[in-house]
Amino acid sequence: xxxxxxxxxxxxxxxxxxxxxxxxxxxxxxxxxxxxxxxxxxxxxxxxxxxxxxxxxxxxxxxxxxxxxxxxxxxxxxxxxxxxxxxxxxxxxxxxxxxxxxxxxxxxxxxxxxxxxxxxxxxxxxxxxxxxxxxxxxxxxxxxxxxxxxxxxxxxxxxxxxxxxxxxxxxxxxxxxxxxxxxxxxxxxxxxxxxxxxxxxxxxxxxxxxxxxxxxxxxxxxxxxxxxxxxxxxxxxxxxxxxxxxxxxxxxxxxxxxxxxxxxx
Amino acid sequence: xxxxxxxxxxxxxxxxxxxxxxxxxxxxxxxxxxxxxxxxxxxxxxxxxxxxxxxxxxxxxxxxxxxxxxxxxxxxxxxxxxxx
Numbered sequence: 001x002x003x004x005x006x007x008x009x010x011x012x013x014x015x016x017x018x019x020x021x022x023x024x025x026x027x028x029x030x031x032x033x034x035x036x037x038x039x040x041x042x043x044x045x046x047x048x049x050x051x052x053x054x055x056x057x058x059x060x061x062x063x064x065x066x067x068x069x070x071x072x073x074x075x076x077x078x079x080x081x082x083x084x085x086x087x088x089x090x091x092x093x094x095x096x097x098x099x100x101x102x103x104x105x106x107x108x109x110x111x112x113x114x115x116x117x118x119x120x121x122x123x124x125x126x127x128x129x130x131x132x133x134x135x136x137x138x139x140x141x142x143x144x145x146x147x148x149x150x151x152x153x154x155x156x157x158x159x160x161x162x163x164x165x166x167x168x169x170x171x172x173x174x175x176x177x178x179x180x181x182x183x184x185x186x187x188x189x190x191x192x193x194x195x196x197x198x199x200x201x202x203x204x205x206x207x208x209x210x211x212x213x214x215x216x217x218x219x220x221x222x223x224x225x226x227x228x229x230x231x232x233x234x235x236x237x238x239x240x241x242x243x244x245x246x247x248x249x250x251x252x253x254x255x256x257x258x259x260x261x262x263x264x265x
Numbered sequence: 266x267x268x269x270x271x272x273x274x275x276x277x278x279x280x281x282x283x284x285x286x287x288x289x290x291x292x293x294x295x296x297x298x299x300x301x302x303x304x305x306x307x308x309x310x311x312x313x314x315x316x317x318x319x320x321x322x323x324x325x326x327x328x329x330x331x332x333x334x335x336x337x338x339x340x341x342x343x344x345x346x347x348x349x
Contacts, residue, residue: 147279147286154287157330167330183274190280194287196329 002111003036006118006238007136008171011152013123015144016173019209021120022050023220023228027235029084030220034114036075036085038106040132041122042097045089052216053078053086062090065102071109080221085114095127100134107135116238125159133160139168140200145175145186154195169200171234176205201234202245203227288325292332299323306336315341 025037039047048054059074078084121132143153179185188202206227212219219228233243303323322337
């Protein structure tokens with residue numbers, strides 16, 4: 001079966017796109033899936049360090065597109081997983097080195113090799129973003145429960161609708177439960193109500209993510225951590241499994257309340 | 266002042282502010298445009314029926330991912346017109 005191409009984007013920078021891509025890739029691979037991730041942030045590559053593969057880069061995305069190597073040569077295998085690959089971004093070039101049709105051509109070639117292609121989009125809504133969504137079958141938007149991140153997410157949803165990419169699904173990242181409880185942070189329900197799109201995951205703020213990233217070990221490799229679990233749940237929902245949302249709030253079942261809010265059962 | 270001392274519940278302000286900002290971002294209708302529209306509407310309606318301009322409310326409301334323009338135009342009742 002040809003791969004599903006999923007682009008992870010956000011509008012605002014620093015909300016956790018790259019961390020999300022690394023962890024969803026690890027979680028899907030851990031689930032027996034063949035996964036390739038592409039760092040779409042030409043000139044500001046980071047997926048390599050977050051995954052801990054920075055020392056193994058020989059060729060990059062632009063090398064493939066400009067014909068200096070074959071696709072296979074630019075795919076770095078993550079040895080911790082049976083079938084997980086990274087295609088790194090070029091660091092010494094800029095976004096104009098790649099076009100949307102380059103991305104479509106590359107993904108078409110890659111499609112038959114894996115089950116999933118995850119594309120890490122750069123922040124913003126310019127060329128790099130356009131490249132990242134060009135080949136996508138599906139788009140996931142990462143946001144944080146704060147004003148600027150939600151506003152930018154809304155802009156991106158609007159652009160995706162205008163470009164007929166369908167309605168993306170939402171990942172609310174870095175939810176600080178204590179702050180939500182004392183009403184000093186937007187709750188997941190608030191964010192969903194504002195953006196009015198489908199939810200695919202809520203990731204609690206977790207110091208272990210910083211620690212894991214320091215070591216180049218995505219948190220999804222630690223299934224006991226809360227954030228790691230949240231990423232595993234999202235990966236399973238991407239595969240179409242019905243996984244209830246974690247009860248992150250002691251005042252009743254969050255999923256029930258979200259169901260009511262979105263009118264889903 | 267008491268910004269941090271007060272039990273702030275700042276999430277509410279965030280949500281209210283976002284609700285307004287998102288409407289503007291999505292529609293590109295500024296308060297000035299809305300005011301101009303309101304004046305035009307009042308003029309047009311007043312040519313045909315008797316209304317009190319001060320009671321008219323024109324606003325953009327969110328409905329999921331779409332926005333709608335809501336105009337609330339109370340009509341003067343005939344009895345009130347006669348007495349008043």
